[in-house]
Amino acid sequence: MGRIARMTGVAVASAAGAVAARALRVRRRESWPRAAGADPRPGRWQVVTVDRAPGEVLPDGRWAEPLRRLGNAVQVEVRPAPGCRGTELAARPRAGATPAGLAAHTAGDDPGRPIRAALRQAKQLAETGEVLRADRPAMDRAGPRG
Incomplete structure:
Protein backbone atom coordinates (compact mmCIF):
# COMPACT_ATOMS: atom_id res chain seq x y z
CA MET A 1 0.00 0.00 0.00
CA ALA A 35 -35.40 25.57 31.04
CA ALA A 36 -32.89 26.60 33.67
CA GLY A 37 -33.38 24.53 36.81
CA ALA A 38 -35.74 22.08 35.10
CA ASP A 39 -34.80 18.62 36.31
CA PRO A 40 -35.76 15.88 33.83
CA ARG A 41 -36.14 13.51 36.82
CA PRO A 42 -37.78 15.65 39.53
CA GLY A 43 -38.39 12.85 42.07
CA ARG A 44 -34.88 11.42 41.90
CA TRP A 45 -33.52 9.74 45.04
CA GLN A 46 -30.35 11.13 46.61
CA VAL A 47 -28.49 8.38 48.51
CA VAL A 48 -25.55 8.23 50.94
CA THR A 49 -24.00 5.15 52.50
CA VAL A 50 -23.41 5.47 56.24
CA ASP A 51 -20.87 3.19 57.88
CA ARG A 52 -23.19 2.38 60.79
CA ALA A 53 -26.05 0.00 61.62
CA PRO A 54 -29.61 1.27 60.98
CA GLY A 55 -30.16 1.71 64.73
CA GLU A 56 -27.23 4.10 64.90
CA VAL A 57 -28.36 6.05 61.84
CA LEU A 58 -31.84 6.51 63.35
CA PRO A 59 -31.36 6.66 67.12
CA ASP A 60 -34.75 6.23 68.84
CA GLY A 61 -36.38 6.08 65.39
CA ARG A 62 -35.90 9.83 64.82
CA TRP A 63 -34.37 11.40 61.73
CA ALA A 64 -31.17 13.37 62.16
CA GLU A 65 -31.59 17.13 62.69
CA PRO A 66 -30.53 18.13 59.13
CA LEU A 67 -33.29 15.95 57.67
CA ARG A 68 -35.88 17.12 60.23
CA ARG A 69 -35.24 20.72 59.14
CA LEU A 70 -36.61 19.86 55.69
CA GLY A 71 -39.84 18.64 57.29
CA ASN A 72 -42.51 17.02 55.16
CA ALA A 73 -40.97 18.34 51.93
CA VAL A 74 -38.86 15.16 51.62
CA GLN A 75 -39.46 11.44 51.72
CA VAL A 76 -36.71 9.51 53.56
CA GLU A 77 -35.92 5.78 53.47
CA VAL A 78 -33.35 3.62 55.24
CA ARG A 79 -32.18 0.24 53.95
CA PRO A 80 -29.14 -2.03 54.38
CA ALA A 81 -26.29 -1.15 52.07
CA PRO A 82 -25.21 -3.77 49.52
CA GLY A 83 -22.59 -6.21 50.74
CA CYS A 84 -23.34 -5.56 54.44
CA ARG A 85 -21.40 -2.29 54.27
CA GLY A 86 -23.53 -0.17 56.54
CA THR A 87 -26.81 1.58 55.86
CA GLU A 88 -28.13 3.49 52.88
CA LEU A 89 -29.94 6.70 53.73
CA ALA A 90 -32.05 7.97 50.83
CA ALA A 91 -34.17 11.10 50.39
CA ARG A 92 -36.15 12.72 47.59
CA PRO A 93 -38.55 15.63 47.33
CA ARG A 94 -42.22 14.79 47.76
CA ALA A 95 -44.49 15.47 44.82
CA GLY A 96 -46.02 18.91 45.15
CA ALA A 97 -44.01 19.77 48.27
CA THR A 98 -40.83 20.86 46.49
CA PRO A 99 -41.61 24.55 45.92
CA ALA A 100 -43.05 25.32 49.37
CA GLY A 101 -40.99 22.99 51.54
CA LEU A 102 -37.60 23.38 49.90
CA ALA A 103 -37.78 26.94 48.56
CA ALA A 104 -36.50 28.42 51.81
CA HIS A 105 -33.55 26.01 51.79
CA THR A 106 -32.69 26.23 48.09
CA ALA A 107 -29.77 28.36 47.03
CA GLY A 108 -29.55 28.86 43.30
CA ASP A 109 -31.32 26.87 40.63
CA ASP A 110 -30.73 23.38 42.03
CA PRO A 111 -33.66 22.13 44.15
CA GLY A 112 -31.70 18.97 45.07
CA ARG A 113 -28.91 20.89 46.81
CA PRO A 114 -30.57 21.14 50.27
CA ILE A 115 -31.40 17.42 50.18
CA ARG A 116 -27.80 16.49 49.34
CA ALA A 117 -26.49 18.81 52.05
CA ALA A 118 -28.89 17.37 54.65
CA LEU A 119 -27.91 13.79 53.73
CA ARG A 120 -24.21 14.64 53.91
CA GLN A 121 -24.67 16.26 57.34
CA ALA A 122 -26.77 13.33 58.60
CA LYS A 123 -24.02 10.94 57.50
CA GLN A 124 -21.39 13.00 59.34
CA LEU A 125 -23.51 13.11 62.50
CA ALA A 126 -24.02 9.33 62.46
CA GLU A 127 -20.37 8.50 61.78
CA THR A 128 -18.53 11.14 63.83
CA GLY A 129 -21.11 12.66 66.16
CA GLU A 130 -20.75 16.17 64.68
CA VAL A 131 -21.10 18.05 61.42
CA LEU A 132 -17.59 18.52 60.13
CA ARG A 133 -16.42 21.94 58.99
CA ALA A 134 -13.63 22.91 56.67
CA ASP A 135 -10.49 24.12 58.39
CA ARG A 136 -10.09 27.89 58.47
CA PRO A 137 -7.32 29.41 56.36
CA ALA A 138 -4.10 30.23 58.22
CA MET A 139 -4.69 33.97 57.85
CA ASP A 140 -7.97 33.71 59.81
CA ARG A 141 -6.41 31.91 62.77
CA ALA A 142 -5.03 33.68 65.81
CA GLY A 143 -1.27 33.65 66.03
CA PRO A 144 1.78 35.27 64.50
CA ARG A 145 0.38 35.14 60.95
CA GLY A 146 -3.24 36.02 61.74
Whole structure:
Protein backbone atom coordinates (compact mmCIF):
# COMPACT_ATOMS: atom_id res chain seq x y z
CA MET A 1 0.00 0.00 0.00
CA GLY A 2 1.40 3.35 -0.99
CA ARG A 3 1.80 6.46 1.04
CA ILE A 4 -1.10 8.26 -0.64
CA ALA A 5 -3.46 5.35 0.00
CA ARG A 6 -2.54 5.31 3.71
CA MET A 7 -3.04 9.09 4.01
CA THR A 8 -6.42 8.79 2.28
CA GLY A 9 -7.43 6.01 4.68
CA VAL A 10 -6.44 8.11 7.68
CA ALA A 11 -8.38 11.11 6.34
CA VAL A 12 -11.51 9.02 5.75
CA ALA A 13 -11.31 7.47 9.23
CA SER A 14 -10.85 10.91 10.83
CA ALA A 15 -13.85 12.31 8.96
CA ALA A 16 -16.01 9.35 9.97
CA GLY A 17 -14.97 9.80 13.62
CA ALA A 18 -15.82 13.51 13.51
CA VAL A 19 -19.26 12.80 12.05
CA ALA A 20 -19.96 10.17 14.73
CA ALA A 21 -18.82 12.50 17.53
CA ARG A 22 -21.06 15.29 16.21
CA ALA A 23 -24.06 12.94 16.05
CA LEU A 24 -23.51 11.91 19.68
CA ARG A 25 -23.11 15.52 20.79
CA VAL A 26 -26.36 16.56 19.09
CA ARG A 27 -28.21 13.60 20.64
CA ARG A 28 -26.97 14.52 24.12
CA ARG A 29 -28.01 18.15 23.72
CA GLU A 30 -31.55 17.08 22.92
CA SER A 31 -31.79 15.31 26.27
CA TRP A 32 -30.69 18.39 28.26
CA PRO A 33 -33.35 20.26 30.21
CA ARG A 34 -34.86 23.08 28.21
CA ALA A 35 -35.40 25.57 31.04
CA ALA A 36 -32.89 26.60 33.67
CA GLY A 37 -33.38 24.53 36.81
CA ALA A 38 -35.74 22.08 35.10
CA ASP A 39 -34.80 18.62 36.31
CA PRO A 40 -35.76 15.88 33.83
CA ARG A 41 -36.14 13.51 36.82
CA PRO A 42 -37.78 15.65 39.53
CA GLY A 43 -38.39 12.85 42.07
CA ARG A 44 -34.88 11.42 41.90
CA TRP A 45 -33.52 9.74 45.04
CA GLN A 46 -30.35 11.13 46.61
CA VAL A 47 -28.49 8.38 48.51
CA VAL A 48 -25.55 8.23 50.94
CA THR A 49 -24.00 5.15 52.50
CA VAL A 50 -23.41 5.47 56.24
CA ASP A 51 -20.87 3.19 57.88
CA ARG A 52 -23.19 2.38 60.79
CA ALA A 53 -26.05 0.00 61.62
CA PRO A 54 -29.61 1.27 60.98
CA GLY A 55 -30.16 1.71 64.73
CA GLU A 56 -27.23 4.10 64.90
CA VAL A 57 -28.36 6.05 61.84
CA LEU A 58 -31.84 6.51 63.35
CA PRO A 59 -31.36 6.66 67.12
CA ASP A 60 -34.75 6.23 68.84
CA GLY A 61 -36.38 6.08 65.39
CA ARG A 62 -35.90 9.83 64.82
CA TRP A 63 -34.37 11.40 61.73
CA ALA A 64 -31.17 13.37 62.16
CA GLU A 65 -31.59 17.13 62.69
CA PRO A 66 -30.53 18.13 59.13
CA LEU A 67 -33.29 15.95 57.67
CA ARG A 68 -35.88 17.12 60.23
CA ARG A 69 -35.24 20.72 59.14
CA LEU A 70 -36.61 19.86 55.69
CA GLY A 71 -39.84 18.64 57.29
CA ASN A 72 -42.51 17.02 55.16
CA ALA A 73 -40.97 18.34 51.93
CA VAL A 74 -38.86 15.16 51.62
CA GLN A 75 -39.46 11.44 51.72
CA VAL A 76 -36.71 9.51 53.56
CA GLU A 77 -35.92 5.78 53.47
CA VAL A 78 -33.35 3.62 55.24
CA ARG A 79 -32.18 0.24 53.95
CA PRO A 80 -29.14 -2.03 54.38
CA ALA A 81 -26.29 -1.15 52.07
CA PRO A 82 -25.21 -3.77 49.52
CA GLY A 83 -22.59 -6.21 50.74
CA CYS A 84 -23.34 -5.56 54.44
CA ARG A 85 -21.40 -2.29 54.27
CA GLY A 86 -23.53 -0.17 56.54
CA THR A 87 -26.81 1.58 55.86
CA GLU A 88 -28.13 3.49 52.88
CA LEU A 89 -29.94 6.70 53.73
CA ALA A 90 -32.05 7.97 50.83
CA ALA A 91 -34.17 11.10 50.39
CA ARG A 92 -36.15 12.72 47.59
CA PRO A 93 -38.55 15.63 47.33
CA ARG A 94 -42.22 14.79 47.76
CA ALA A 95 -44.49 15.47 44.82
CA GLY A 96 -46.02 18.91 45.15
CA ALA A 97 -44.01 19.77 48.27
CA THR A 98 -40.83 20.86 46.49
CA PRO A 99 -41.61 24.55 45.92
CA ALA A 100 -43.05 25.32 49.37
CA GLY A 101 -40.99 22.99 51.54
CA LEU A 102 -37.60 23.38 49.90
CA ALA A 103 -37.78 26.94 48.56
CA ALA A 104 -36.50 28.42 51.81
CA HIS A 105 -33.55 26.01 51.79
CA THR A 106 -32.69 26.23 48.09
CA ALA A 107 -29.77 28.36 47.03
CA GLY A 108 -29.55 28.86 43.30
CA ASP A 109 -31.32 26.87 40.63
CA ASP A 110 -30.73 23.38 42.03
CA PRO A 111 -33.66 22.13 44.15
CA GLY A 112 -31.70 18.97 45.07
CA ARG A 113 -28.91 20.89 46.81
CA PRO A 114 -30.57 21.14 50.27
CA ILE A 115 -31.40 17.42 50.18
CA ARG A 116 -27.80 16.49 49.34
CA ALA A 117 -26.49 18.81 52.05
CA ALA A 118 -28.89 17.37 54.65
CA LEU A 119 -27.91 13.79 53.73
CA ARG A 120 -24.21 14.64 53.91
CA GLN A 121 -24.67 16.26 57.34
CA ALA A 122 -26.77 13.33 58.60
CA LYS A 123 -24.02 10.94 57.50
CA GLN A 124 -21.39 13.00 59.34
CA LEU A 125 -23.51 13.11 62.50
CA ALA A 126 -24.02 9.33 62.46
CA GLU A 127 -20.37 8.50 61.78
CA THR A 128 -18.53 11.14 63.83
CA GLY A 129 -21.11 12.66 66.16
CA GLU A 130 -20.75 16.17 64.68
CA VAL A 131 -21.10 18.05 61.42
CA LEU A 132 -17.59 18.52 60.13
CA ARG A 133 -16.42 21.94 58.99
CA ALA A 134 -13.63 22.91 56.67
CA ASP A 135 -10.49 24.12 58.39
CA ARG A 136 -10.09 27.89 58.47
CA PRO A 137 -7.32 29.41 56.36
CA ALA A 138 -4.10 30.23 58.22
CA MET A 139 -4.69 33.97 57.85
CA ASP A 140 -7.97 33.71 59.81
CA ARG A 141 -6.41 31.91 62.77
CA ALA A 142 -5.03 33.68 65.81
CA GLY A 143 -1.27 33.65 66.03
CA PRO A 144 1.78 35.27 64.50
CA ARG A 145 0.38 35.14 60.95
CA GLY A 146 -3.24 36.02 61.74
